[in-house]
Amino acid sequence: MGVVIGYDGSDHSMQALDWAMDEAELRKLPLTVCHSWQWPYGDGDQDGRDSLRRAAEHVLWHGADCARASSAGLHVRTDLYEGSTTMRLEELSADAGLLVVGSRGLGAMARAIIGSVAAHTAAHARCPVIVVRGRGALPRRSRPGPIVAGLANDDKSDAVLGFAFTEAAMRGLPLLVVHAWQQPPVAWGGMTFPALDPLAVQHAAENWLAQVLMPWREKQPKVTIKARTPESGAAQALTAVSDATLVVVGSPHGRFGSVTAAMLRHAPCPVAIVR
Template sequence: MRREIVVGFDGSPQGRTAVEWAARECGTGRAELTVCHVWDGPHAEREAAITGQVRRLAGRTLIEGVELAERLLPGRAVRSILARGTPGPELVSLSRAAEMLVVGCRGLGGVTGLLLGSVSAHVATHARCPVLAVRRADPASPPSPGNIVVGVDGSACSAAALRFALGHARLHRLPVHVIHARKDTSPQPGWEVERWLAETVASLSGDHSGVAVTAGAVSQLPLPALLARSRQARLLVVGSRGLGCVRARVLGSVSQELLHRASCPVAVVKQHD
């Protein structure tokens, strides 16, 4: 079965970091890499010259992203897609056949901008595969050697997030810390939460032998608990929505806040039928 990782690139520092992360994922897991740049421009015939100029600029931006990926993956073929349209829907369309979609959290904006914050939220909500959102980092600095932190709350999305985190950890030989954050007013006794957490981890980690897993419950709201742990993490993994979200098409408030405020890259995982 063909495995593909798609990365959105707009020429911004965040876009370059996204390509670096995507290439690293392909280098470790042997998936194929597709670099995509989405552009838009005037549609009126009288503005055809402007449209052509914008398209040429978009093409050069795409080449820049592909060349960066090829330098990071010597000897490997890198697929490229130059799409015209709205970035969010175009990337979501590509996600249907992808193993992972990688985007930057901020971009250049304007006509050629691809990775605006609203785009990362859109793809995290609607993509058909896990979405990895990264921020700008010093290209000379390797990823943090920390662990993978995954937040769980008993929802189907958080179970999918845990499965993703365990698979990612096995691939990259990283430890996993599973955290269940709850309000102090929760009626569930602490020992029951700990037992539920241990049983959940045990039920999902059987196929990922060799991965070091720790787990714990904290009496804290999920957002501040996960933000604090993101400071020392290599990757933060969450479900696209938790038990408190009633609409499947709405990105959970915690996931959305983490996309823009976490100190490390964030993977948002959705549970699909």
């Protein structure tokens, strides 16, 4: 199915549409613009249902028309669905290569809020998801920053790196790989102390990251790679990269942990969730 975009005509979904068009063009995939609608009044009159459906068709037509007018040669499909938006996007994700949704990151208060559709999709989609948030999250700024990959020492690291390297290579951007670490504390006598020598923990983090990146440097020799192993929480380290074009993190299906949740609320740019 290619790239799927959940579109409702709002400002944040227009930003997501910009990003989805860019992804589809770069990946040479078709774009499916999806819009869902629901009749909220039970067994209402047919004229009312027909009117609401026509309004939904107009919203979908507008999104698809914007995509066709803005992209040369992009194959644009439409999907109008009567029912739950989250259910439909989850269904479409089973055959999609990438799903893109908007967030409500438009104002000072709203930047800390993620919509229910974006949150559910980020947790339950069966393909990678990009939640478009941040400052005017257009994919091609005049001076774009790096693609940032947040790595943990788990089974998601290869998937995160694969997606991040693809984005960096397609966009001609450097890749910054961040693996944060913290000393595990030990409690004794009502007080906590560092359990290990901090230099030893730092060297272990650096060695692990170097080994993980080694095969990727061979696979993607044209991508400029920078590695960073800060002593901090992972979410703090990732949000500190204020000029990032895209942050890529891993998450298990059906939920997301504290780092992914923090990125969806506080990242200065779009966030990709892979699994």
